[in-house]
Structure formats: structure tokens, C-alpha cells
Amino acid sequence: MQPRFNRTRIAPTPSGFLHLGNVASFVLTSRLARRMGARVLLRIxxxxxxxxxxRYVQDIFETLHFLGISWxxxxxxxxxxxxxxxxxxRMEKYLAALQALRDQGVLFACSCSRAQIARAVTAGGYPGTCRDKGLSLDAPDVSWRVRTDLFRELKVRGVEAADFSGPLDGSMKDFVVRKKDGFPAYQVTSIIDDLHFGVDLIVRGQDLWPSTLAQMYLSGLLPGGAVFGDACFYHHALLEEGGMKLSKSAGATSVQFLRKEGRTADEIYGLIGQLMPGFL
Structure with a gap:
């Protein structure tokens, strides 16, 4: 008997027009949801x-309708x-999560800029520059990072990760939970939203595996977060063209661009099938 789930989500970010990679992920999410009996939530x-x-928010609705992707x-x-x-x-919920992390003493303030971090660590990740400086969390122009050296053991989809220093997840070492502008970072908002809406089937691209690890870590620190560990995570292959991952920066892969060229929904799905064998 196949497992059944309560809810999954398609969660685009309106920072650009939707592209073929987005569409592939949304369709796979929808197919898995129907197969597993889960409801599909549109979370922007x-x-x-x-x-x-x-414009990008409006594009989400127009693209989903054009391609027949329902929620x-x-x-x-x-x-x-x-x-x-x-x-x-839902800002109140995010801020409450940040306060819970602060109360546990697992955060430190960081004044580093992206450029400084990039110069210090060419392979990505965070070099730990501010973790022992003792900067105030209330100081201006600082981000909040969570100490991942407290991490002991994590199991996701049966895979064990000893800590956050390995090659798989080095980019998530001491990851940011609150940005310098005072807004909660993606790792916090994503897990709080999934907990809030009762999402138990999470479909993501392989490039977001580090985010799953980070959010699993946070789930062990947040009140009521333990249920996040019971969710099922499916990380799918990415669409690639010429060895490059497709992204919003590749304007020619945006659905809006293809529509302006006169491409039909079937033709767009055909393009995805060419870039992801086995998709259709």
C-alpha cells in the first residue's frame, strides 16, 4: 500500500519570471501529490x-493557469x-521562532558582508569570522547566525550526516536565520510555513538538499518543530542545458519568453522533456 500524505506545496519566489525548471518541479510535485493523496498548497x-x-507574482498565476497546473x-x-x-x-510566527532560538543561546551576531565572506572562503560557506567576537544581537547592521557546531546527528531520508562541516552541506555551516535588514531568512520562514500549514510531503530540486539539512537542524531547536522530521523529502533532478543549471537569469528559459514566441503549453512541456529525460 502506498503511503498517503496530508499536504504538499509548490513554493515559487517572485523574484523573476517562472522558468522551465520551476515548471518541472511544480509538475512533479503535483503528480506525487495526486499519487499519494495529498492536497497541493500554493505558497508564494x-x-x-x-x-x-x-509583475512576478502575477506571472506565477498566469503561468500556472497557462500550463494547466492546479492547486x-x-x-x-x-x-x-x-x-x-x-x-x-505570518511575520509574528517567524519572529517568535527567532526569539525561541535567541532564548536558547544558539545564535551569534555577524557583521560580515557577502563580499568579505566570498574573499575568505572561495569554495562557499561561512568561515566563522564573527562566531566568537561576542557582537550584540541588537547591534545595527548585523545578521543572526545559528551555531551549527551544536549539531550532533541528523537523519534525512535514511541518510546520516555527522555534522555541518562535510562537503555535502558545508554551505550551511552557521547559516543565517535573520538578515541584516531584520527580516527572517529563508530557512526560518520555509520551515515555519511548512509547520503552520501541516506540509508533510516536500518536493525540491537536488540543489536544495543543504536547505533540507538546515531546516531539519532547526526543527530540533524550535518548539513543536519535531514533527518536521516526520515529513517525506523528495529531491528531484535538475533541468540542465549545456551543463548549466537553468535559472531565472536565463531569460530564454522563462515561460513568459516562450509564450511571447508563440509556444504552446504542449511545446513547453516538450522542451522540459528534452532537458529532463523521463519527465513526460
Whole structure:
């Protein structure tokens, strides 16, 4: 008997027009949901206020409708999204999570810029520059990072990870939970939203494996977060063209661009099938 789940989600970020990689992930999510009896939630991650654009939010709805990708819960249009479903309406929950982490003493303040970190660690990740400086969490222009050296053992989909220093997840060492602008970071908002909506089937690309590890770690620190460990995680292959992962920066792969070229929904799905064998 196949396992059955309560809810999954498609969670685009409105910082660019949706591209073929987004579509592939959404379709795979929808297929798994129907097979497993799960409801599909449309969750739009719009808390990165510097990058969010109303055009991109509208594009999400237009693209999903054009390609026939349906959802069971969530906003049906831009106005409803902004009035009810935007992440700004759940800010209190995110801030409570940050306070819970602060109360446990697992955070430290970091004043490093991205450029400074990039110069210190060419392979990515965080060099630990500020972890022992004792900077105040209330100081201006600091981010909050969680100490991952407290980590002991983690099991995700049967895979054990001893700590956050290995090659698989080095990018998540001492990861940011609150940005310098005071807004909670993605790892916090994503796990709080999944807990809030009761998501127990999480479908992501292989590139987000480190995020799953980070959120599993946070789940052990947050009140009520233990249930996150009971969720099922499915990490799918990425669409690639010429050895390069497709992203929003590749304008020619945006669904909007393809639609302006006159491509039909079937033709767009055909392109995805060429880039991801076995998709269709």
C-alpha cells in the first residue's frame, strides 16, 4: 500500500519570471501529490522584499493557469494573495521562532558582508569570522547566525550526516536565520510555513538538499518543530542545458519568453522533456 500524505506545496519566489525548471518541479510535485493523496498548497515566498515584484507574482498565476497546473489551497489571484496569503501576514510566527532560538543561546551576531565572506572562503560557506567576537544581537547592521557546531546527528531520508562541516552541506555551516535588514531568512520562514500549514510531503530540486539539512537542524531547536522530521523529502533532478543549471537569469528559459514566441503549453512541456529525460 502506498503511503498517503496530508499536504504538499509548490513554493515559487517572485523574484523573476517562472522558468522551465520551476515548471518541472511544480509538475512533479503535483503528480506525487495526486499519487499519494495529498492536497497541493500554493505558497508564494515573498519575504525578500528587495527582490519581490508584483509583475512576478502575477506571472506565477498566469503561468500556472497557462500550463494547466492546479492547486487545492492558497490564493487564486494577486489581490487575494496580498490580502491573505502573503508571508508578511505570518511575520509574528517567524519572529517568535527567532526569539525561541535567541532564548536558547544558539545564535551569534555577524557583521560580515557577502563580499568579505566570498574573499575568505572561495569554495562557499561561512568561515566563522564573527562566531566568537561576542557582537550584540541588537547591534545595527548585523545578521543572526545559528551555531551549527551544536549539531550532533541528523537523519534525512535514511541518510546520516555527522555534522555541518562535510562537503555535502558545508554551505550551511552557521547559516543565517535573520538578515541584516531584520527580516527572517529563508530557512526560518520555509520551515515555519511548512509547520503552520501541516506540509508533510516536500518536493525540491537536488540543489536544495543543504536547505533540507538546515531546516531539519532547526526543527530540533524550535518548539513543536519535531514533527518536521516526520515529513517525506523528495529531491528531484535538475533541468540542465549545456551543463548549466537553468535559472531565472536565463531569460530564454522563462515561460513568459516562450509564450511571447508563440509556444504552446504542449511545446513547453516538450522542451522540459528534452532537458529532463523521463519527465513526460
Amino acid at each position: 515566498d515573498d519575504l525578500d522584499r528587495d527582490r519581490v515584484d508584483e 487545492d489551497e492558497g490564493p487564486l489571484g494577486l489581490a487575494e494573495f496580498e490580502a491573505v496569503w502573503s508571508q508578511v501576514h
